[in-house]
Amino acid sequence: MSATRLLVLGVVRGYGVAHGYLIGNDLMSWGAGEWANVKWGSIYHALKQLTKEGRLAAEEVPPARTDYRITAEGEREFQRLLRDALRRPETRPDMLGAGLALLPSLRRSDAVALLHERLAALESRRDAAREQVAEWADPPHVRELFGLWEHTADSGVAWTRGLLERLEGGAYPMAGERNSPGDPGSWPILKFE
Template structure:
């Protein structure tokens, strides 16, 4: 999705440098909800430029540094449309495969260690949830949040709540197992 993110930002915000794109991505926390790392945009820009989807508009000199300003091309707009349609088409269901694998072989680990690990995972999910809520509140202070962005926030919250519910159920069941000295059958 890095390519779509870069092309989309150039289309919506106009010509920018890699650094400016990176700053927009950081402020939007794309690493949390789109798994797009801000540092990956430089590689994406280079590839998109080679493929003709972005164009080097100007090369600005500031002190000893030069800053490349890129813009999206007509071909880049078509590529963005293609990437977006593919993203809507692809399955958006993502399973917690690490957790499922751990559950499969959980009898090889200590129950106390598993419960502690689940508590750490729960804290990490709660942090994502709180960070997203804070981000939404900050965004709402400076602008009216478009409905398509509200859909993203809502889905993130629902995903976090679903996973926290599952982890709570596991913790409760495992604590019961620990208290009764039973094993998973």
């Protein structure tokens, strides 16, 4: 999965209509270059590829700008990527970061269900690593690797439980709720005077 694809689709979706510079400026201001390895070139590549695939529609705006809108196919791809980012623990944190940045795009009940899937997967990973630590014999130092996996999964379990508690307690306006930034076209475009 590509965090850049998810983020680009999410920003276009959020604004309703967005051009490359606006998308890039938002993502860079979020620090996505660090936590999702997003680069300006990868943003424009994603825009071209998503347009070629029919997930974005492009419109030339004189003198030299292209505006993008998400298509129905793009909305399906966005939902698939976002849901996978939240439900599947990955070794690299970029997809989870992208999923969290776009979390309000989901209804609260959907986000909670996906995070419960993530929690179950993390608990399973933790338990499997714990068994490997207990059973591993030779070479003994490899046990440290399994210990790292156990610790990483266990901290993921604790964090996921905390997020679930916050969401179930009503934190963050989610799609369909009042003041949610998760509905398509709901993002205000900041105008600098």
